[in-house]
Amino acid sequence: LLSEAGFKAYRKFLKKPEPGDILIVGNGASVFFYVTGHDKDTVQRLVVFLQKCKYSGVIFSGENLQGTFSLKTAHLASPEAPDIVLALRWSDTANASGVKGAVFMDASAASTRTAGQGMHGSLSPYDMHNTLIAAGPDFRKEFIDTLPSGNTDVAPTILHILNIASPQKMDGRVLEESLITPSKSPPVNEKKLEAKSKETGWHQYLKTSSIGTTTYFDAGNGNQTPP
DSSP, X not given: OTTXXXXXXXXXOSSOOOTTOEEEEEOSSEEEEEEGGGOHHHHHHHHHHHTTOTTEEEEEETTOOTTOEEGGGGTOOSTTOOSEEEEEOEEEEEOTTSOEEEEOOOHHHHTTOOTTSOOOSSOOHHHHSOOOOOOSTTBOTTOOOOSOOOGGGHHHHHHHHTTXXXXXXXXXXXXXXXXXXXXXXXXXXXXEEEEEETXXXXXXXXXXXXXXXEEEEEEEEEEEOOO
16 A cells, blocks of 8 residues: 555565665554654655555654654654554454454454454554453452553562562552552543644544553544544
């Protein structure tokens, strides 16, 4: 699709890339775009192109371009980060087994999977709200934790149970509400970020939940704003 639109896009470089050449790296239900030389004109044109595509969900950019969120918003900013990260669009559509949460997936992933086999890497709430099961003498029995949690919380929680101090600040939090002697449930701060582009009519959102300094991503999607 990018090649048909006039971009020089590749899955891998067979020769030294030129400024503006795009390397596409699929990650299931999201895609990373690396623009050679960080060519600003190419990045801008690519963002505009993606905002007009039916499969686009949420667009993150290093340049914080109109209608996108900054890579920093998703904790993706680093010297090696892509110029653009695209989370593909999802819907509440159910599959043949009645399971909701259909998503578009990158062609590299689609080549080895068929519809109904599942995918990850999107900002679908069906994807983001996954499952954690903890068992042991330090955890409450038959307890369902309704507070947000994530992979980054596992290590701080284990260290807390073992009474081991972390040598440095960790991104996650201790899941104290799930322990035998729970503390008072911490407050949850929910936010909805939005980004729009007047040029393309694009609108996207990102819902987050925060407990203390730990932020969790709940859902995000995008679409063309109706005229």
